[in-house]
Amino acid sequence: MRTSIVGAVIALLLTISLTSPLVVSQGLTPKLGGTLVVIQVGDPKSFNPDAQVDDMGFPIFQNLFNKLVTLDIDYNIIPDLAYKWDVSSDGLTYTFYLYKNATWHDGVPVTAWDVKWTFETINKSKGIAYSWIKASNIKSIDVIDNYTVKFILKQPFAAFLSFLGWYGTFVMPKHMYSNYSDWLDPKNPVLQKPVGSGPFKFVEWVKGDHVTLEANPNYFKGQPYLDKLVFKIIPDANTALSSFLAGEGDVLAVRPPFSEIPKLNSTSGVIVRSRAVPSQWYIGFNLLRYPFNDRTLRLAIAYAINRSYVIEKAMSGYGFPARGGYTSAIKWAFNSNATLPNYNVTLANKLLDDAGYKLGPDGIRQTPNGTKLSIKYTYFTTGPETEAIGVVLKEQLKKIGIEVTLEGLEIGAWEQKVVKNRDFDIALCDGFQGPDPDNMRSRFALGAYLNFANYSNVEYYDLLQNASVTTDFSARQKLYWKAQEIFVHDLAYIPLVDLVAFYIWKTEFHGLPWESAGKVNYNSYALTWWEKGKSIEPEYIVFLKNNALAIVIVLVIIIGVVVAYKVTKKKWSGKTTS
């Protein structure tokens, strides 16, 4: 009787282990296979990820290559090739410990020598990251062993780590560039057919139409679930939208016209998420030119601008009104009580009257020394928003007696006229202010190339300089907060809008970068999977399969022992009773 019980138990055990994978698969475990199509605006320029500014190439590089460290969707620094790093107390030495099983797509292992070569080339050939990682500030890069590398800086640079994880710092295959002196030499095939170390490998690039990547089976952090990752190029926003809706795309990385977003929201099978990104539209005054050096005029103008109305009219309501002297998207650095003046037309008019800007007969004010307050708003024509913002400002400033004419220029001409020749009244500019507030130093501080308003407040400059060398977190934070208070007071620049980014994708895909904070960089589809893919057996099934033979042997042994025990017990009982 007992053996039957034991036999039944074992049988039960076996059936459960075999059927369980079917049961489990209904839940949200990832599937294998499928093609993800990301629709984006343009072609990458080339496949050298660190040589030049390439907004269109960047999302592709984030899946083809790796950096030492990278940034997740919340701009937190997370490990990439380096699983661990430590910073010396004096903030001068950074030691990175690399994964040992990372290989290039052609099988060659990724080593510290690749890292050393990459950053020395960035320094030698002035890669785009040369400026923000302050390559000239790197004293030396020492290879401790194949998987440990040490960076020694000349002087401490607190934002080094976050800039290392940002733009233009991908580790590149040294062996592919060895026989070319210039890493941009067009004859080098790798510029057209890249070799990376990332989760996806290069397949083909049909210019103007699409870039196709496929899963890298021996990716050091585990093979991605998707088979193929395709970037489809559609430059026109509304045709991109219609292709997405017509099922030709799964992720819409082209910002659709604002009016389409409510419709997209309500379309079945489509998810739309939006979140603030550390980019801002801001206007700058030409402080070298009268009357813009008069702070009361700038204050009055600040009061006259209703930032939420600007967003509602110029950007169909999609954006966050800028609140202070820095983007609110990087929470730790944003000083919430250094706020910009709120919309108050009466106060603005009063300020102007008191300051002697008398109202002329035609409803336009005159400056104290008699010139008409008719100003030019200079913008670059990269998209419809820049002009739309101008139209709104024109209407709003008219209410306080200031006449505005719009001057649209191609971006090169804008840069020449505004940045170089300082030949403007008010100019609109935008810019990424992440990943670290140190970015403000090269944008608003004294002597920065992009500081077209010529804002030269020395205290502001010192605060930023100081913050860039203090490694202590809370001390650094206080310095940035103080800087924002001065920035908001001087009003050389008036931030208008904190930009919003949209994440639009089809519901049949999961594990997208913006759903995997802390695990992958903000463009990586390494963890993305497709609902309709093939199911993967859970680990223990894999385990069972791999060592089925061993299990059988063990079972036999157990049964053998049990039977033997039963038999011996009977003998014993037989002896005693007889």
Next chain:
Amino acid sequence: MEWKDYLLRRSAQLLLTVFFALIINFLIINLAPGDPAALMAGELATKEYIEAVRERWGLNKPIPERLVSYLLNVLQGNLGYSYTYLQSVSNLIAERIPVTLLLTLTSSIIAFFVGLLLAVKTSQKAFSKVDLFVSNVMLTIYSIPSFWLGLMLIGIFGVALRIFPTSGMVNVRSTGSGVFLILDIAYHSILPIVTLATIQVPIYYKIARNTIVEQSSEDYVSTFLMAGMSTSSIFKKYVLRNSLLPPVTVFALHLGYVLSGAALVEVVFGWPGMGRLLLSAVYSRDYPLIMGIYLVTSITVSLANFFVDILYTLLDPRVRYK
């Protein structure tokens, strides 16, 4: 022999003209305000980095020197490297030419035959109600902006009726090869071709109709009429043959604009052709690419003129046996 020196003189003239066009283009572009190096260096670049970029692309040398070196390169067939695409300009353009030709060539051929057919039909009853109505409708079609027509076609057929794809050259999901790829591209090219063809039909219609009407009142028509030939066979055998040359010449001339004509339609349909390549080159100040595209388009225009001369001798015996 008279033919040889005629060809020589004509091609010398051609080269000279292209040469001058090139110089003018070079000056217009390089004298423009704005500095491509700063643009390429990006927002956060330091002065030192911008200098490095300028130096790599030789933008620091004075304009005359750059002009001479550019012309020398062009003579050797090397159009230089594109700043932005980091590829040789010649194969960048070579990739885009077939794509643009697919649209522009097919649409001009369709427009030519439709225009000719329409002209033949209406001009036989010259100055009748139908003839005038059709020519006025043609004038109206000729006034439609190409990009707007394309947009409306997308709105109606692409979005509302969902018959045709709204953009791009190929449906990425099913990039088959061989026949499927061709079918797919053809399917995507229907709307752009219809747009381009519609706005070109009036050009060929007008030239064909006017020539036919003119030729129908020539003396040889009354000679054959009096010889007892029916008006329809006179028309088929003699009037048509005589009226062929002007429309064909206009077609050849328009071939010259085959590379540059469809820029706006390419933008609306998201078609990766020459037009879009030039637009992106202008916006990113890619001087070698802009120059390369201008050179190629100027050459096609002058080749078209050259081709027209040859056409004249072939089609018109009066020129051949001067």
Next chain:
Amino acid sequence: MNLLELNEISVEYQLGKNDILALSNVSFSMYPKEILGILGESGSGKSTLALTIMRALPKNARIIGGEVIFNGKNLLNLSEDELNSIRWKEISIIPQNSMNSLSPVHKIRDQLRDILLLHEPKLDEKEVINIMEEKLRLANISEDVLDKFPHQLSGGMRQRILIAASLLCNPELIIADEPTTGLDVVTQYQILKELKNLQSAKGFSMMIISHDISVISNTSHRTVVMYGGKVVEIGPSDSVVESPLHPYTRMLLEVQMEISKKTQNELHSRTNFNKPHKSVGVNFAHHSGCPFVQRCPFATEKCKTEAPTLLKVNNDHYVSCFLFNK
């Protein structure tokens, strides 16, 4: 029996708002094997006459009256197909020798073959070539023009080709519309002589239309003088030249004599009225009287209001002028 009879033929051209009467009540007839000359200035309607007979008037012209009787059949009532069987088979025409009277982009061979095959479809290629070469020989021009294009030939050669073309189907009547205009005098003389010999050899009747009186007087048996769309005088050529009746004919001869005075001084004019100043244009207005009234030295009030009719003066010599109907 007359070969051709024209009765009261009137043709009107529509030019914009006003219509112009090109022919008004033109009547005369032609006898077989005869050369009839039609003399008149440009715009007198002589070319319209030829086109009316062949019914090949341009779109804006309308025949508003009259009959064209040819071998008993009124050509104006024939259907297009019946007319096409007569055209060139029985009546052919040597058109005015403009540059484009033959298609500029076709070889002469193809054009002649097309015309021939129209009326003799059953001929095979060899016969076609024979006929073409025979007719060219008749017109005194070598066969190798067949492979040339019209612009490669001189005016004289083109004229001879047109003559050869008109002979292709051996028609009964050939109308020669200004056969020699634009040719040098020597070629003119040769061509007229050849035409006369051809006519007498082949026996077809010919109507020669010209503004040049010497062409008409040298070749035609009888002459019809036209002015302003009307027939003003018909008669045997020599009597018309010797004793012109109608003032317009006299004036024409006067002008002609003036020109050839140096060459033919023995023939001087016997009438000594003063020479009216010669205005170029012909007045086409629809007025009732004699068309020549504005330039006629003998014009009377009657000439302005009434239209004179053709009157027989002596055998076969008619004139339409009030001077003669006493």
Next chain:
Amino acid sequence: MKSKLKSDNNFFYKYLLLWNRFKNYKGGLIGFYLFLVVIFIALFVPFLPLCDPYSIKFQSFLPPSFSHPFGTDEMGRDIFSRVLWGSRTSLSVGFGAALVSSIVGVLFGSLAGYVGGKLDELLSRIIDIFLMIPAFFLILLIVAIYGSSIYYVMLVIGLTTWPSTARIVRAQILSLKEREFIYAQKVIGSSTFRILFVHLIPNSIQPIFANSILQVASAILLEAGLSFLGLGDPNVVSWGKMIYSGTSYIFTSWWIAFFPGIAIVVTVASLNLIGDALVTILSPKTEERGAYA
């Protein structure tokens, strides 16, 4: 009545004659009346009961309704008043460009035609070069980089389209200068300037006039194309720009791009119809044959 006019004022009479012949062309007439409407709107739009085309106070994306016959655009501006105001921009660019191109064209053309020889050779070469460069791309580049104010666009379009006018003028002058009345002028010793500007050019004014009307039409289309690429002058209302901003919303609010397009077609078609009729009337061929519609 006719004889009285004839003697009174020769100049006026010539154009009355032209009008009489123009009347016969139905197409030309339709074009003319359409054009009158467009001109009327362009001139009197400030006095029409319209809302301010620049104000953005209305609600965005309103479909066509009684209060907004053409609906509102993405910024809440009334499209109906913008389309009417847009006529001013298009017509001024069109006529401005045609004026520039005619003036330069006439100058170059007449000099080349009249003087002939080396100058003619040089000028013809220049004309060839200009015809060699694809005009649209050249204009695009210049406007994109050098600036896009409306006067600038006018100038650039004019300066790149003058070769076609120059060719027509040159042909016209070549044919006229052989006429006796020109020799007569030379004989009595009047200066080249006088011959050119008092005799030759006024006599070839009619074909130039007809051609420049067609040039106005093509200049309007060119400006629309430029604005469609976002390069138009931001301070004025331009049809091309309205279509440009309308493309992004073609799927939901079709009216933003639709009505400016219709306005372009109507204006350009009216000009083409007039121009075409004039060219047919003034060409010697039609006069001879007396063929009238």
